[in-house]
Amino acid sequence: MPTRSTATTPDLDLGNPIRVATIRDLDPLDADRACFDLRRQNETADVRALTAALRTLLPDADALAGYSVEESVAAMRDLGLFLGSVKRHGPEPLDLVPEALPVLRELGRRTDMVPRDTVHHYCTWNPLGTRQRMYTGDVQEAYLQESVRMVFPHLRDGLELAAVLGDTDLADPKFALLTDELSRHTESTVTAIDMVVANVGPEFFARVLRPYFEEIDVGDRVLLGPAAAQVPLWLIDLAIWAADHSEPGYQEFLRESIPYSLRRWRDLYGRWIRTPSVVGRLVEAFGEDPGEAERRAPALRASTEALARLLRVLVVFRGRHLGIARKAYDADLRLYPVGSGGASVDLLRQIIDLTRAAAQLTQPGTGAAPHGQRRAAV
Template sequence: MTSTLGIDLGSSPRTAVIRELDPLAADGPCLDLRHHNERSDVPALVAALRALVPSADEVAGYSVEACVAAMRDLGMFLGSIKRHGPEPLPLVPEVLPVLLELGRRTDMVPRDTVHHYTNWNPTGGRQRMYTGDIQEAYLQESVRMVFPHLREALELAERLSGAEVADAKFAALTEELTGHVEAMVSAIDMVVAKVSPEFFARGLRAYFEEITLDGRVLLGPAAAQVPLWLIDQAIWAADNSEPEYEEFLRDSVPYSLPRWRELYDRWTGVPSVVTRLVEAYGDDPDGAERRMPGLRPSTEALARLLRVIIVFRGRHLGIARKAYDADLRLYPVGSGGASVDLLRQIIDLTRATARLTRRPAPSAAAHAERRSA
């Protein structure tokens, strides 16, 4: 996986390097941040952020990995200040050119993302946390568990997007992809078991609020930036989605890694894997299977993949329903901009797609079924 930088910031070796780096000497201030947040001490947060802002010359000497680590640590203070009310940039305007340059150097948005908060975050005593609560650590670890599997899954999805659906390797690739999605289910099960809806809704959610930066509204770290939706795009959503989900994807793409943005562009506007499968069956499913013996194993493997995705989304919907219940929530939508209604719609869309793989139908009829679902 490469990007316009020529390096893969999501790889395990790069991630390990970034976690070790502390270019702003922020280890101590990031520990103090938890206490400032507990006391809602905005002046202390502002003073700490101002003290961390590097000079232009210092930033010029950073490696790309150090730029990522610097964005990670500045972002912890941006989110903390906003959690207690004020927009951070007017209070510390000198951080603006630094954020813009760090974003340019890393080819990412000019603020911290879920990648910075979880995957690029040190573990152990140096872990950056808003609250220091063990539940926050479990939430961070659950996402940290997902990223290696998601990275492999997306590369497999790219191979699937170019593979013939009746080829023997198609089913094997799909099964491998399913294994990585199953690991994501295990991660979300950790959240269900270890993180209460009350803690997330009332203790943590406020730290992920959007900020305004150079006239642009930028979302905070959010689950929506862990792009299972990108697997959707390759498998079914590129041509079987709905406008609200399509808009949500477009809004989420900028917060992804450069390589993942490339994949989104590649898979948008081309037939999805499910569409190609339906077209392969054509008007004579039995005849298609006789001519192409690999078609049925591919269909069964794809159906299993979609079932696992539905399980994951069901778990996520359950968490969201509790955290954003009207009697508990402080915010009406998730930090990535998705409402509970949208999550429910995405599950319905995935289930409708899964029905196409269970009983192949003539192409026109299949699309009619999909539209009426």
């Protein structure tokens, strides 16, 4: 049984693989059957049954007071499935079940997250096998969930590597080794998106699944539903290039996305948004005379080439993501103008352009751009 905790801001790593496995196994609301029945209720748009089930699952104050942090995450996961389902069929869920509001707020407080479910609840902390929580039960939905599940541990490790890179001198031979290791973790995003392309049709996502990820009103807050954009690859962008080579639209997207992240990742955002990116530091290291900089610090060349390889992986992922988004949000197919995480196709196009521009600063044989070519920080 997990250790009980009532801390307001638990000092926990909810991305730890042991803790992730623990959360998947938990069913504090005894919701297994209800979550399976939800698929049929969604198919028939049975809002009355969905609302009744949500109301029945709500824990009373005594039960809630005894939940561990892991049980609180699992409870939010299962309640969130019903919140998204009710909203998909039209009503605001908390208009129909207002007694859920204090429960959601308390679960959010206990887990130090927003008071509704996120992509991490829907995918990472979701049980496997017959207990898997799904809106539709369609195998395409399962593939989409698995794509996030397979990326999560790599992204978690990659963000810690990015934190180490931030403290490593670019002239240190270890810098290139660390960057290549970060590239290997980042390549998991390409593998995942290839799996989505092969197994999830744009029409299924746009017309069947996307409506379950709508925003809902939670008291005085409007909160987005689970969205792939909440998987913070953009934090790697921030550390590597976006802190000082970005544009206002992307910066606004980052600010709006960060509340849906884990506490550790919010802390990294607060650190990286105030410090030069790796690309920014590389520009400084090369200065006005790249040749002289390399003579003083020969390891800069290997660092530059490793950074170029990492940015190439990011460009490949962004390109494939843009291709999927164009199809899913085509005017003849879409039901919504923007993604469930709030990003438009135009923003995705801007991000890939910005990533390519950052990659240009690391072209082997050309040196980093001089100070005058650096994109202004936002």
